[in-house]
Amino acid sequence: MSSYQDSDSLPPRSKVGLAGFSNPGLELGEGECERAGMEDKMEGFHLDSTTGASAGQAESQKRRGLAVRFRGVEVEIQGRQILRDVAGTVLPGELLALMGPSGSGKTTLLSVLTGRIQAKSGQVTLGGRPLTKNLRRMLCYVMQQDIFFPNLTVKDTLMCQAHLRLPDSVTFAEKDKIISVLVEELGIKKCLNTIVGNDFVRGVSGGERKRVNIACELLTDPSVMLLDEPTSGLDSSTSHSLIATLKHYAVKHQKTIISSIHQPSSLIFHMFDKLLLMSDGEMCPLYNGDSPPVISASDLQVAYYGQASRIVDFFADLGMPCTAHENPADYMLDKVKESPEVRQDIVDYSNEFRISSVECPLLSKDETDPHLQSMAGELSEVKIAGTDGEGAGAELEEVESPQWASSFWMQLRTLTARNFKQQRPQILSLINVMKTLVTSIIPGLIWFQVPREEDQVKARAGMVLSELPLAIPQLLVHITISFWLTGLNGAGAYFADMGIIALSTFTAEALGLLISVVFLRIDQTMAFSTSVIVLTVLLGGFYIQKLPFWLVWLRYLAIILFSFHATLQLEFTDDTSFRCAIQSFSPHCAAAHLNNPNETAYIPAQEILDQFIIPLPVWGNILVLVLYRRVVTQKRAGVAVMVCWAVAFIVGFIPMLGWNNLEKINSTDLLVTCQFENVISMDYMVYFNFFGWVLPPLVLMLLIYTEIFCMIHKQLTKKVSASASDPSRYYNKELRLAKSLALVLFLFAVSWLPLHILNCVTLFCPSCKKPMVLTYIAIFLSHANSAVNPIIYAFRIKKFRTAFLTIWRQYFCCKKTPDLEDNLQNEKTDHQEVQNAV
Numbered sequence: 001m002s003s004y005q006d007s008d009s010l011p012p013r014s015k016v017g018l019a020g021f022s023n024p025g026l027e028l029g030e031g032e033c034e035r036a037g038m039e040d041k042m043e044g045f046h047l048d049s050t051t052g053a054s055a056g057q058a059e060s061q062k063r064r065g066l067a068v069r070f071r072g073v074e075v076e077i078q079g080r081q082i083l084r085d086v087a088g089t090v091l092p093g094e095l096l097a098l099m100g101p102s103g104s105g106k107t108t109l110l111s112v113l114t115g116r117i118q119a120k121s122g123q124v125t126l127g128g129r130p131l132t133k134n135l136r137r138m139l140c141y142v143m144q145q146d147i148f149f150p151n152l153t154v155k156d157t158l159m160c161q162a163h164l165r166l167p168d169s170v171t172f173a174e175k176d177k178i179i180s181v182l183v184e185e186l187g188i189k190k191c192l193n194t195i196v197g198n199d200f201v202r203g204v205s206g207g208e209r210k211r212v213n214i215a216c217e218l219l220t221d222p223s224v225m226l227l228d229e230p231t232s233g234l235d236s237s238t239s240h241s242l243i244a245t246l247k248h249y250a251v252k253h254q255k256t257i258i259s260s261i262h263q264p265s266s267l268i269f270h271m272f273d274k275l276l277l278m279s280d281g282e283m284c285p286l287y288n289g290d291s292p293p294v295i296s297a298s299d300l301q302v303a304y305y306g307q308a309s310r311i312v313d314f315f316a317d318l319g320m321p322c323t324a325h326e327n328p329a330d331y332m333l334d335k336v337k338e339s340p341e342v343r344q345d346i347v348d349y350s351n352e353f354r355i356s357s358v359e360c361p362l363l364s365k366d367e368t369d370p371h372l373q374s375m376a377g378e379l380s381e382v383k384i385a386g387t388d389g390e391g392a393g394a395e396l397e398e399v400e401s402p403q404w405a406s407s408f409w410m411q412l413r414t415l416t417a418r419n420f421k422q423q424r425p426q427i428l429s430l431i432n433v434m435k436t437l438v439t440s441i442i443p444g445l446i447w448f449q450v451p452r453e454e455d456q457v458k459a460r461a462g463m464v465l466s467e468l469p470l471a472i473p474q475l476l477v478h479i480t481i482s483f484w485l486t487g488l489n490g491a492g493a494y495f496a497d498m499g500i501i502a503l504s505t506f507t508a509e510a511l512g513l514l515i516s517v518v519f520l521r522i523d524q525t526m527a528f529s530t531s532v533i534v535l536t537v538l539l540g541g542f543y544i545q546k547l548p549f550w551l552v553w554l555r556y557l558a559i560i561l562f563s564f565h566a567t568l569q570l571e572f573t574d575d576t577s578f579r580c581a582i583q584s585f586s587p588h589c590a591a592a593h594l595n596n597p598n599e600t601a602y603i604p605a606q607e608i609l610d611q612f613i614i615p616l617p618v619w620g621n622i623l624v625l626v627l628y629r630r631v632v633t634q635k636r637a638g639v640a641v642m643v644c645w646a647v648a649f650i651v652g653f654i655p656m657l658g659w660n661n662l663e664k665i666n667s668t669d670l671l672v673t674c675q676f677e678n679v680i681s682m683d684y685m686v687y688f689n690f691f692g693w694v695l696p697p698l699v700l701m702l703l704i705y706t707e708i709f710c711m712i713h714k715q716l717t718k719k720v721s722a723s724a725s726d727p728s729r730y731y732n733k734e735l736r737l738a739k740s741l742a743l744v745l746f747l748f749a750v751s752w753l754p755l756h757i758l759n760c761v762t763l764f765c766p767s768c769k770k771p772m773v774l775t776y777i778a779i780f781l782s783h784a785n786s787a788v789n790p791i792i793y794a795f796r797i798k799k800f801r802t803a804f805l806t807i808w809r810q811y812f813c814c815k816k817t818p819d820l821e822d823n824l825q826n827e828k829t830d831h832q833e834v835q836n837a838v
């Protein structure tokens with residue numbers, strides 16, 4: 001039965017029925033009404049609805065679908081209207097296709113329906129209830145990208161997901177049964193033992209990977225499934241079989257499925273029950289912040305809502321007939337993209353139906369329209385009737401469910417096993433084994449059986465420090481080899497060190513995660529991590545023991561300090577182990593030597609530890625490591641970021657705090673010898689400044705840039721698919737920016753390295769002659785560096801150049817130039833275009 005036949009208010013030119021615009025209750029055939037009946041609806045509540053799955057979830061016990069209704073959905077991001085009065089209804093057993101040109105807002109709508117982003121206005125109901133946190137658990141969302149651990153098999157992946165998402169009360173055998181049923185249904189049984197893989201590691205095919213993704217989501221037996229372009233990147237037959245599987249699943253289990261889809265074949269297109277065609281937002285006026293955009297009916301976004309099979313009639317009726325040999329999906333996409341006039345015709349015609357529609361009502365025209373209000377009343381009646389998956393949400397909503405389905409221990413066990421499986425190939429790779437052996441044996445040989453003498457205390461401490469940053473699996477091999485080769489403090493210390501180093505590794509990993517969460521962008525994370533690493537190593541207690549009193553607190557930011565101190569405390573325990581040096585720093589040794597020069601004296605362990613200034617007892621240091629994750633919160637990490645920049649600033653002032661040659665200079669000839677080399681300590685300039693603060697970041701930046709260039713090069717040489725927008729539009733711009741920054745880095749290196757190299761010569765070869773002219777050139781270069789950067793920016797960055805030239809002409813040449821604002825505005829539009837294209 002067609003909707004326009006049921007409604008008095010339909011426009012006269014409507015010759016075809018758009019079933020989707022009609023009252024959903026009238027849409028259901030007799031059999032369908034039975035399926036959507038109360039009896040079936042309650043079936044879902046036999047399940048444990050707090051968990052999303054039943055124990056022994058059999059076919060017949062699957063939770064039934066819930067009706068999804070959305071209307072008047074408006075979304076605005078950064079002042080730009082993305083969705084405008086979008087509406088629709090999907091019932092259990094139905095498959096709704098979301099179609100539209102790229103950028104028309106399909107993903108955004110899916111995000112609103114899943115509650116991931118908040119709409120500015122509008123209403124989304126699930127089973128007749130507004131979308132709450134609890135109800136969101138009835139939904140699943142299959143994102144466009146399949147994100148997996150590539151080294152895990154399909155079976156492992158699904159089992160991990162089952163352990164994490166299903167409650168512990170579901171036994172292993174039951175989880176196994178659920179997985180078997182799902183893989184059978186999704187047709188991935190044959191690849192259960194194949195690894196998932198990714199672009200670099202060969203694994204299951206693209207279609208199979210998508211099915212695995214869907215299977216992961218279906219483990220919890222959701223009522224509603226939302227998928228974002230599940231067929232993108234798949235060939236046509238794989239796409240067809242995937243959508244056929246989804247359709248079969250929706251009908252068989254009466255699930256509600258909404259999927260965005262890009263350019264489906266006509267075979268695929270006809271499998272969809274309903275279609276929501278969205279036009280793109282080109283006609284949407286840009287909101288400039290001064291005056292709100294005026295949205296006329298033709299600016300709205302729904303170009304068609306209704307039965308997918310009626311789309312051909314819809315366009316024919318509009319005077320745009322689709323010929324028999326054309327794919328209706330391609331045809332309508334071309335039409336909505338054709339020209340603003342055609343688009344307006346389509347949206348206008350669609351709106352004529354929406355005025356009288358319950359499923360896709362037009363809200364933005366006039367909220368107070370009595371006709372619309374009666375429509376809203378009609379909608380609530382449908383909800384109360386509860387014959388189509390409506391109303392079911394009420395009961396589900398009331399059930400309070402725990403935040404996590406599985407227990408902490410189950411999560412810990414599963415994640416540990418998953419990480420191990422994922423890392424196994426790397427851990428056992430030849431290069432890694434070699435690396436572990438080399439980094440264990442070489443330090444072991446360098447400090448082979450370090451004599452237990454006062455002179456060797458620093459070497460022993462150095463050995464302890466080098467163990468800290470290694471990952472746990474290599475830890476055992478590394479510590480076992482290096483500990484015994486160097487002859488550290490016996491079996492007790494060996495096991496205790498192992499525990500402390502493991503703790504320190506966990507803490508470092510937690511810190512790494514925290515930094516990545518705070519920054520979100522990989523380049524910023526890398527830049528900040530470098531500062532943290534340098535700071536941690538410097539302040540970790542080995543290189544610098546004494547800091548000015550007002551900077552002492554800084555060392556507590558270095559997590560390595562605590563494990564270093566704890567391991568030192570475990571190493572230096574025995575008062576009679578370490579022989580005094582002839583020139584001892586220890587008062588005890590000096591006294592013993594004075595009393596009896598021929599007898600071997602031993603330095604008290606405490607005096608050694610005092611050299612390292614260890615404020616906490618061994619258990620205190622361990623406690624800090626254990627509590628670190630709780631203590632370092634996001635906010636505190638933010639403060640730490642600020643502190644790090646401040647420290648970087650302070651480092652430049654260190655010579656003024658005492659690390660200089662002032663003591664060596666005769667106060668009488670101060671004026672005569674006041675040259676840089678005489679005044680500044682070369683120890684500071686070479687070890688601290690050059691080796692500590694200049695060289696490591698430079699090398700790291702070099703590595704980062706190499707990686708960035710490789711990545712951009714890879715993207716640019718990628719074959720451009722017909723559907724994707726040209727990557728060169730975006731990546732050429734990125735490449736140019738990266739080149740500018742690399743140039744800045746290169747000039748920095750060229751400008752500063754000569755001076756640092758000359759400093760090294762002064763320190764390591766005091767008798768070597770350095771031509772004065774070289775020194776002057778090096779000094780000139782270092783000063784020129786600061787002057788060069790603005791010139792590079794001016795020549796390589798258009799925005800900078802435009803502003804620079806405009807100011808130059810206006811103020812120095814007294815010429816009238818186009819408004820600076822205009823120029824910048826044009827730049828902004830260019831940038832926006834590139835972003836839109838992407």
Ligand SMILES: Nc1ncnc2c1ncn2[C@@H]1O[C@H](COP(=O)(O)OP(=O)(O)O)[C@@H](O)[C@H]1O
Nearest residue numbers: 077078082101102103104105106107108109836
């Ligand atoms: N976080 C965001 N910030 C700014 N614009 C966004 C954001 N997310 C999406 N958009 C914009 O919203 C529009 C719709 O995006 P999207 O929903 O991803 O489109 P589709 O999935 O139909 O291709 C695009 O023009 C996009 O640039």
Ligand SMILES: [Mg+2]
Nearest residue numbers: 106107108228
């Ligand atoms: Mg999208």
